[in-house]
Amino acid sequence: MDNKLKFYKEEDNFIQCQLCPHNCKLKENQFGICGLRTVKNNLPVAINYGEVTSANVDPIEKKPLFHFKPGKDILSVGTYGCNMKCSFCQNYEISQNKPSSEFIDIDKLIKLIISIPNNVGIAFTYNEPFMWYEYIYDVAKRIKEYDKNISVVLVSNGYVNKEPLKKILPFIDAMNIDLKGFTNRYYNDICKAKIEPVLETIKMASEQTHVEITTLMVSDENDSVEEIVEIAKFIASIDKNIPLHLSRYFPKYKMKNPPTLVENIMKAKEEASKYLNYIYVGNISGVDNNTYCPNCNYNLITRDIYSTNIHFHGDKCPNCKEYINIVF
Ligand code: SF4
Structure with a gap:
């Protein structure tokens, strides 16, 4: 250890x-x-090296990752602690407290990963994975020595310095990074952090691994169409094929604002779609979250809460041959 x-x-x-x-x-x-x-x-x-508080086998779509190994499951684990203090934290029980945990050594974790059917690898999620850096680095390196085809995924707030990020990225296959808002005011007041390092993480990670972005739209805080359009423009300046997930906020932890209006989210999606090829919504039932070809609108993947139906393979639309950013 x-x-x-x-x-x-x-x-x-x-x-x-x-x-x-x-x-x-x-x-x-x-x-x-x-x-x-x-x-x-x-x-x-x-103090949290190897200490696991949560472990579940989840559909990879739940991370959310819609363009990485669609239809597969992934062993999802987390520890405790966080370097942000978001007042709306959806996982505050483990991010802001120290619940009971169990030490799992690396050999045992790898055995678990390969014993689960339909499992593509491991996702470090639930709390901030960079706060588990020492363990995750050791696990990810060992996994890649054992079998390069086992995927390692991080679901992160992106608040990490450049050197540690650079060192771990060669072992990471995909990341979902929160871009919580697009103002320093929001990052300072609500999350007790700064936006600039997060933008740098998104840029650096996108050069080396598969990246998707999530923005939790919090009512009366960051849910204006203008702010989401700014986020879309920033992502498009890197690559308009990076998927953006707009997630609906519900009151949790210290934040008491009412749930975000669905029409705000759908309007933001519509406007942001002028800049990005793939925008999805989360925490809203009954909406179209399928993947369509950005060129001809061919239905590539149909999704509902319980299932993912894939209508193509490879990296081209079967109808018009447009490049499609999906990792199978
Ligand atoms: S610099 Fe970040 S990771 Fe290190 S002790 Fe402070 S909050 Fe924790």
């Missing part, structure tokens, strides 16, 4: 954690903002 931090700097009378943009200064037995990293006996360590 190697719970020693992989990114830190020793100063005269403190140790600086360099994993995420908070760059916390740590002293003996003092914790950083995430509540997970500290100094014990002069060594900087993460």
Whole structure:
């Protein structure tokens, strides 16, 4: 077990954690903002190494990833802690608290991954995976040594420094990254973070791995059509084939705003579709979340809550031969 931090700097009378943009200064037995990293006996360590609080086999669409291994399942695991403090957190029980956990060593985890039928790999999700960096790095590296075809997925807030991101990306097959809003005001006030590092993560990750973006539209906070259009324009400046998931907010944790109006989300989807080829909506039943060819509108994948029906394979539309950004 190697719970020693992989990114830190020793100063005269403190140790600086360099994993995420908070760059916390740590002293003996003092914790950083995430509540997970500290100094014990002069060594900087993460207390959640290998500690699992949640493990489920989920459809990969639930991450959400709609353009990566569609129709498959993925073992989904999480630990506890987070480096953001979003007042609407949908998983605050594990992100902002320390629930009971079980240590799972890497060999046991790999055995579990390969024993599950229809399973494409492992998704680190439920809480912020970069807060589990030391363990995830070791797991991902070992998985790729064992079998390159086992997928490693991160579902992340994207709040990580460039060096740690660069080091882990070669072992990552897909990411869903939250872009929680498009203003520093929102990131500062609601999430206690900054937007710029998240935008950098999206740019860097998109160059090396499959990326999809999720924006939780919170009523009266970030649910204006204008803000979603700004998000769409930013994503399009990288690649208009990156899928965007617009998710409906419901009151949770400290945020008491009413649920986001469905018509706001559908209007935002309509306007953002002028810039991006694939926009989906989450937490709303009975809507069309199929994948259509952006050129000829051929129905490539039909989705409902319970099933995914794939009408093509490869990377071209069977009708018009347009390139389609889906990893099978
Ligand atoms: S990972 Fe934790 S301790 Fe390290 S800089 Fe980020 S919030 Fe601070």
